[in-house]
Amino acid sequence: MSSLPLSVRAALWVTAAWHRHGVDDVEEALARAHPDLDHVEGDLARIALWRDFGESALLVALPRPGDVSGLPRCSPEVAGAAAAAGECVFVAGMGGLLVPELEAYGPAGDEGVLARWTAHDAQPVARHTLEMIDLGDVERQLSLAVAEGAEALERVEGRPWSAAPRESAERSLAASGWGLPPDLPPRAVRVMTTAARVALIADEGLALAAAGPTLDVHSSGHRETGLRRLAGAADHALAAAANVAVMAVAGWRPA
Structure with missing residues (x-):
């Protein structure tokens, strides 16, 4: 498996697809982001919705239990889900995030790994706070x-x-x-x-x-x-x- 968290790869590749930066569409971007997984499912239509509403950057947070400082403002339940996963992607303009969960499936000896993305509500993030990263x-x-x-x-x-x-x-x-x-x-x-x-x-x-x-x-x-x-x-x-x-x-x- 890649040494990069799935959400980091997804944020980079989806944003690249939105701007035709080395990849032509979101479907290809998601394939590039999940090269070592056997199946991907969940609320991925949210990505197209965000783009339709003018989002131009898919951002990433890597929270841990007890430290959710990198997350957009959201409910304790959503923060807990993201912290349990250790990662999520989010958009700054309209708000909202996607949390991946990795699961093994299939019979013993022939198991695969799937990623299930779940959409959650979150508050918008002021763009200037992100642009200030040094x-x-x-x-x-x-x-x-x-x-x-x-x-x-x-x-x-x-x-x-x-x-x-x-x-x-x-x-x-x-x-x-x-x-x-x-x-x-x-x-x-x-x-x-x-x-x-x-x-x-x-x-x-x-x-x-x-x-x-x-x-x-x-x-x-x-x-x-x-x-x-x-x-x-x-x-x-x-x-x-x-x-x-x-x-x-x-x-x-x-x-």
Whole structure:
């Protein structure tokens, strides 16, 4: 599976299709966004509706339980659904978002994976708040989070954190093609790449911790807290950089 969240790929490819930027129509864009899935269904007609009403950019948020700061204003139920999925796409003008859910289907030994997109109501987002995203600041904040996370993990007593999460993340990044639309802003792509790498390492570390703690309860708790903070910071950076790329394709800001 791609190392990029599905919603990041969907936001980039659908916006590219809306502007005939390396892809001719939304159907092709959705196929490009879901290359590793067997079936896609749900409220995808909402994408055409948004375009018909003048939306020009499909944006992305990567919330987590306890941190929904990147979401448009919406009900607690909608925020909870997006946080549980860890991702969504949304439009700024008329408001509204789509949340994907991945499911396995089919008999044992012959299973496929489907993506089901569900539409939800959300408030519009002021365009200028999105256009104010500063990639330089995003990059600095991510570097700071990595440095602070590394320092916090080093302070945890007990068995050192193994290199397995980093090695697993590197294999995932090496094996997956980004599959992005052409001619995206190079700096945005660079920040996306770095953020995705950091998020993968943190998530692999959390998965390793969940599989079997190698430290005492106190130390394991501190380590997991540090990894969650790092993963959240990486997701914020990834969403911000992806939205900068989306806005460049949409003509909201220079490439």
